[in-house]
Amino acid sequence: MTAYTKMKTALAKRAHYNRTRRAIAALPTDLAIEDLGLNPYDAKTIARRAVYG
16 A cells, blocks of 8 residues: 555545534434434544444
8 A cells, every 4th residue: 555545545544533523423412312312512422433443
């Protein structure tokens, strides 16, 4: 894997992480907790696990 490919992949993952984190954090608290079982205050942790594994 070239340096360019590694950088491109890292930037794409970071963008995906940011979008996911913002989407989770923007959910109404009652919907997120009751219906989805997510805590919007843990958006960073949830997004990190979803994107980076």
